[in-house]
Amino acid sequence: xxxxxxxxxxxxxxxxxxxxxxxxxxxxxxxxxxxxxxxxxxxxxxxxxxxxxxxxxxxxxxxxxxxxxxxxxxxxxxxxxxxxxxxxxxxxxxxxxxxxxxxxxxxxxxxxxxxxxxxxxxxxxxxxxxxxxxxxxxxxxxxxxxxxxxxxxxxxxxxxxxxxxxxxxxxxxxxxxxxxxxxxxxxxxxxxxxxxxxxxxxxxxxxxxxxxxxxxxxxxxxxxxxxxxxxxxxxxxxxxxxxxxxxxxxxxxxxxxxxxxx
Amino acid sequence: xxxxxxxxxxxxxxxxxxxxxxxxxxxxxxxxxxxxxxxxxxxxxxxxxxxxxxxxxxxxxxxxxxxxxxxxxxxxxxxxxxxxxxxxxxxxxxxxxxxxxxxxxxxxxxx
Numbered sequence: 375x376x377x378x379x380x381x382x383x384x385x386x387x388x389x390x391x392x393x394x395x396x397x398x399x400x401x402x403x404x405x406x407x408x409x410x411x412x413x414x415x416x417x418x419x420x421x422x423x424x425x426x427x428x429x430x431x432x433x434x435x436x437x438x439x440x441x442x443x444x445x446x447x448x449x450x451x452x453x454x455x456x457x458x459x460x461x462x463x464x465x466x467x468x469x470x471x472x473x474x475x476x477x478x479x480x481x482x483x484x485x486x487x488x489x490x491x492x493x494x495x496x497x498x499x500x501x502x503x504x505x506x507x508x509x510x511x512x513x514x515x516x517x518x519x520x521x522x523x524x525x526x527x528x529x530x531x532x533x534x535x536x537x538x539x540x541x542x543x544x545x546x547x548x549x550x551x552x553x554x555x556x557x558x559x560x561x562x563x564x565x566x567x568x569x570x571x572x573x574x575x576x577x578x579x580x581x582x583x584x585x586x587x588x589x590x591x592x593x594x595x596x597x598x599x600x601x602x603x604x605x606x607x608x609x610x611x612x613x614x615x616x617x618x619x620x621x622x623x624x625x626x627x628x629x630x631x632x633x634x635x636x
Numbered sequence: 637x638x639x640x641x642x643x644x645x646x647x648x649x650x651x652x653x654x655x656x657x658x659x660x661x662x663x664x665x666x667x668x669x670x671x672x673x674x675x676x677x678x679x680x681x682x683x684x685x686x687x688x689x690x691x692x693x694x695x696x697x698x699x700x701x702x703x704x705x706x707x708x709x710x711x712x713x714x715x716x717x718x719x720x721x722x723x724x725x726x727x728x729x730x731x732x733x734x735x736x737x738x739x740x741x742x743x744x745x746x747x
Binding site: 423 | 680685711713
């Protein structure tokens with residue numbers, strides 16, 4: 375059944391090859407009894423169940439960025455006195471924090487929907503995101519800024535104490551560097567690819583250069599957001615998708631099972 | 637030792653089916669066992685995502701078997717319930733038992 379190989383190829387795009395093969399094998403076993411239509415309907419249902427979270431997460435991540443930008447305009451930009459304490463040099467750093475925070479917002483919303491709130495990657499991103507939010511919205515108050523920096527330092531020191539913590543810290547660091555690099559460096563490349571000329575800087579939040587049409591800007595932002603979600607999925611796969619090998623995962627004794635369920 | 641996680645209804649059904657099947661628990665047999673015992677055919681998508689989730693939580697463990705011809709040379713993925721999984725099922729069933737106590741529901745008096 376050549377079409378089964380095609381079905382396996384589709385499913386393997388969203389899970390491991392071994393798992394895809396076993397799923398298709400399971401469905402093939404029932405084909406003599408249930409027919410080909412059932413097989414393809416089942417493949418479609420498996421495909422849907424493996425993929426539905428990603429487009430939802432993508433749309434939600436896009437929505438959170440838009441909401442965040444509006445919230446920022448109405449709160450921080452709404453009280454310009456907040457910036458009086460910032461020198462020109464600090465203002466530049468503040469803008470970097472803004473970009474980093476928008477990327478963290480995308481990372482948090484996307485990973486929380488795809489992997490669930492209990493995922494270790496999601497929890498680590500959430501902590502960093504909350505600290506950044508504190509810095510952005512209340513950072514001009516020295517006490518709050520100091521508290522955020524102290525909490526971040528404590529979290530880093532605590533993470534360095536265990537192998538899992540160090541791996542999580544490394545994952546967050548790579549996420550931050552790759553996201554920032556992609557946003558800063560890839561925008562001109564994207565602009566050239568899709569629009570045909572150098573678009574300049576900061577496509578991500580609001581600016582895409584004065585020469586872009588709203589449609590081109592939207593396409594660039596969607597492509598950029600999509601590639602960011604691919605980066606986050608890749609980092610999650612690399613750092614957090616290994617099965618636990620602790621003693622809790624050992625199979626129980628046969629005798630114990632038979633007594634318990636009898 | 638990690639804390640015992642709570643289980644959803646379908647997660648309990650899948651874990652119990654794996655325990656019933658013992659050595660022969662893989663996707664197709666789990667689906668058949670659930671259909672036989674509950675008289676409901678589980679959706680394939682729901683079954684496989686639940687199995688993956690249970691494995692991520694450390695409640696089941698899987699290992700690949702040998703390829704067989706009726707599956708087009710594809711290997712079966714056999715599942716076993718871990719100690720943590722067994723503990724989670726036991727806790728869930730105890731909760732059900734204490735809720736059922738005094739109801740006489742299974743004798744049909746309240747039906």
